[in-house]
Amino acid sequence: MSNDLVLRVIGRLLIPFILLFALYVQFHGDFGPGGGFQAGVIIAAGLIFFALTHGVNTVRKVVPDWLVETMVASGVLIYAGVGLAGLLFGGNYLDYFVLDHNPVHGQHRGIFWVEVGVATTVSGVMLKIYYMFASRSGLED
Amino acid sequence: MSLAQHLPALQVVLPLISAPLAVLLRRGGLAFVIVTSAAWTAFAIAITLWLQVDTGGTISYHIGNWEPPWGIEYRIDRLNSFVLVLVSGMAAVVLPYSRASIEREIPRESHYLFYAMLGLCFTGLLGITITGDAFNLFVFLEISSLSTYVLIALGRDRRALTASYQYLIMGSIGATFIVIAIGFLYLMTGTLNLADMANNLSAIKSTRPVLVALAFFTVGVSLKAALFPLHQWLPNAYTYAPSAVTALLAATATKVSLYALIRFYFTIFGDSLVFDKLPLPEIMLLLSLFAMFVANFVAIFQTNLKRLFAYSSVGQIGYITLGLSFDSVHGLAASIMHLFNHGIAKGGIFLLVGGIVATLTTRQGIPPAPTFERLAGLAKQMPITCFGIVIGGLSLIGVPGTAGFISKWYLILAAMEKGQWWLVGAILLSSLLAIAYVWRFVEVAYFRAQPVDQVSRGEASLSLLIPAWLLITATIWFGFDTSFTVGSALDAAHQLMRSAR
Numbered sequence: 001m002s003n004d005l006v007l008r009v010i011g012r013l014l015i016p017f018i019l020l021f022a023l024y025v026q027f028h029g030d031f032g033p034g035g036g037f038q039a040g041v042i043i044a045a046g047l048i049f050f051a052l053t054h055g056v057n058t059v060r061k062v063v064p065d066w067l068v069e070t071m072v073a074s075g076v077l078i079y080a081g082v083g084l085a086g087l088l089f090g091g092n093y094l095d096y097f098v099l100d101h102n103p104v105h106g107q108h109r110g111i112f113w114v115e116v117g118v119a120t121t122v123s124g125v126m127l128k129i130y131y132m133f134a135s136r137s138g139l140e141d
Numbered sequence: 142m143s144l145a146q147h148l149p150a151l152q153v154v155l156p157l158i159s160a161p162l163a164v165l166l167r168r169g170g171l172a173f174v175i176v177t178s179a180a181w182t183a184f185a186i187a188i189t190l191w192l193q194v195d196t197g198g199t200i201s202y203h204i205g206n207w208e209p210p211w212g213i214e215y216r217i218d219r220l221n222s223f224v225l226v227l228v229s230g231m232a233a234v235v236l237p238y239s240r241a242s243i244e245r246e247i248p249r250e251s252h253y254l255f256y257a258m259l260g261l262c263f264t265g266l267l268g269i270t271i272t273g274d275a276f277n278l279f280v281f282l283e284i285s286s287l288s289t290y291v292l293i294a295l296g297r298d299r300r301a302l303t304a305s306y307q308y309l310i311m312g313s314i315g316a317t318f319i320v321i322a323i324g325f326l327y328l329m330t331g332t333l334n335l336a337d338m339a340n341n342l343s344a345i346k347s348t349r350p351v352l353v354a355l356a357f358f359t360v361g362v363s364l365k366a367a368l369f370p371l372h373q374w375l376p377n378a379y380t381y382a383p384s385a386v387t388a389l390l391a392a393t394a395t396k397v398s399l400y401a402l403i404r405f406y407f408t409i410f411g412d413s414l415v416f417d418k419l420p421l422p423e424i425m426l427l428l429s430l431f432a433m434f435v436a437n438f439v440a441i442f443q444t445n446l447k448r449l450f451a452y453s454s455v456g457q458i459g460y461i462t463l464g465l466s467f468d469s470v471h472g473l474a475a476s477i478m479h480l481f482n483h484g485i486a487k488g489g490i491f492l493l494v495g496g497i498v499a500t501l502t503t504r505q506g507i508p509p510a511p512t513f514e515r516l517a518g519l520a521k522q523m524p525i526t527c528f529g530i531v532i533g534g535l536s537l538i539g540v541p542g543t544a545g546f547i548s549k550w551y552l553i554l555a556a557m558e559k560g561q562w563w564l565v566g567a568i569l570l571s572s573l574l575a576i577a578y579v580w581r582f583v584e585v586a587y588f589r590a591q592p593v594d595q596v597s598r599g600e601a602s603l604s605l606l607i608p609a610w611l612l613i614t615a616t617i618w619f620g621f622d623t624s625f626t627v628g629s630a631l632d633a634a635h636q637l638m639r640s641a642r
Binding site for chain 1: 164202
């Protein structure tokens with residue numbers, strides 16, 4: 001598949017829009033369908049599409065293994081960090097009300113960062129799984 | 142802001158944060174420091190919470206400051222404060238041990254991942270124990286289960302993979318059953334908060350969906366707790382997992398599942414449903430007897446020491462469920478006590494067996510199975526290790542002066558209260574089987590001559606011996622000073638029986 005010219009060209013054209021759409025899904029999650037999980041999957045899907053058309057090793061240059069592993073871990077840390085921020089501002093764990101003077105804004109802020117954490121971890125995990133399968137012997141391109 | 146009031150959240154969150162930190166640091170040594178300090182902090186928090194519950198009564202913590210029926214509540218009463226001490230204490234002992242133990246069992250480059258998984262595993266176990274929310278319980282169950290599958294698969298023996306896969310299948314079926322049960326309960330009560338659920342259930346107790354939920358939950362948790370005959374995954378998993386993992390699992394994982402069973406039976410369904418309307422006590426009694434006799438009998442004929450004690454674990458779980466089936470304060474207290482007493486004894490034994498495996502292993506070699514022909518005459522070379530295993534074994538038998546005696550004493554007391562004298566006989570008879578399998582170890586290690594061609598081995602290193610002996614000493618300690626174990630268990634049993642009626 002990686003030698004298919006049409007796919008390669010179309011892929012290059014589409015991938016920026018896929019990533020942009022991921023961001024839309026991410027930030028629109030507060031108001032409509034969407035959110036961190038879906039956005040994370042779309043980001044990973046865009047990169048996996050790139051890997052399918054251009055080879056895993058090309059993507060590895062863009063998103064190296066250490067970065068993927070960092071993403072997996074740091075997303076969880078961001079989520080847990082939002083919870084701890086609630087503690088620091090004098091509320092309970094994962095208390096978003098205290099994150100801003102206006103409790104409604106506080107809720108927005110809290111859920112925003114939680115979703116960032118979710119997207120980071122989900123896209124990291126998807127990529128990690130893909131890398132692990134793709135780099136098994138016999139499947140390397 | 143006072144930190145003390147946030148301890149229930151920190152109990153789970155600190156170990157949870159330690160896991161991704163361990164991955165980020167990417168160095169075995171640093172990851173070890175982070176996760177170990179999280180475990181010890183969690184242990185300190187658990188003891189503080191136990192003291193707070195002891196003086197101030199039940200603690201309720203509202204995650205995200207949402208009121209309980211809507212938000213997730215962490216609810217700590219007599220029962221789970223006691224189980225929290227067991228789980229976090231075992232993690233705190235096993236982690237320092239694991240550093241020397243995994244040195245030869247796990248490739249160096251994946252050490253940091255091992256610590257991350259261990260951190261997640263006891264995060265999940267602590268979470269199941271502390272939460273007062275049914276779905277939250279399921280989520281933590283998944284966290285602990287998934288990390289456990291990975292931990293088992295990390296064993297160097299290739300059979301660890303099939304053992305892990307077997308557990309993955311069985312565990313997933315169990316988790317699915319549990320989530321189906323929670324779904325039915327949610328359907329009927331419209332709430333996920335355990336206390337609220339119990340309130341709403343009282344009017345609709347005998348409806349069919351509630352009975353279905355009870356059935357699914359019982360089977361699902363029995364799978365996770367390895368209750369006979371659903372124990373098939375356990376012997377392989379315990380045998381092929383890395384030694385430190387075996388010890389942690391044996392002392393905590395099945396115990397926490399049994400905790401969940403007790404919690405749902407007494408706090409949610411109430412014993413009028415579980416014990417009066419259904420033949421559940423009879424079924425449980427029968428299965429417990431099967432576990433006590435069949436599993437202990439099978440243990441006698443094992444040639445691998447790890448597998449022998451794995452089957453013994455299945456048998457000991459039988460004693461715990463036997464206590465439940467009595468539906469009395471003393472029976473329940475015996476179960477809760479035995480969770481703890483068996484946890485520390487079996488944890489200690491598996492840590493010592495891990496020490497034997499470590500000395501058998503040549504550098505970078507695959508750890509050989511601790512089979513009896515390899516252990517012949519071991520007591521001359523590793524006297525401290527063998528003596529420790531014997532003391533742990535005495536506790537499994539239930540010899541006076543060890544912790545195991547205390548829980549068996551209360552079990553017999555509960556049987557006599559019910560006037561079921563034949564059960565007293567059954568408990569004593571099954572203990573004879575325990576004598577048989579412990580004696581097999583004694584016979585091989587102390588009385589059999591060492592093979593001539595065997596290279597001389599020394600005692601296990603101190604970093605392996607000290608954590609193990611800490612638990613063995615605790616076994617003796619809690620055999621004499623029972624104020625903590627018996628006191629907590631009786632208090633918890635009284636509280637549960639009150640709420641169940």
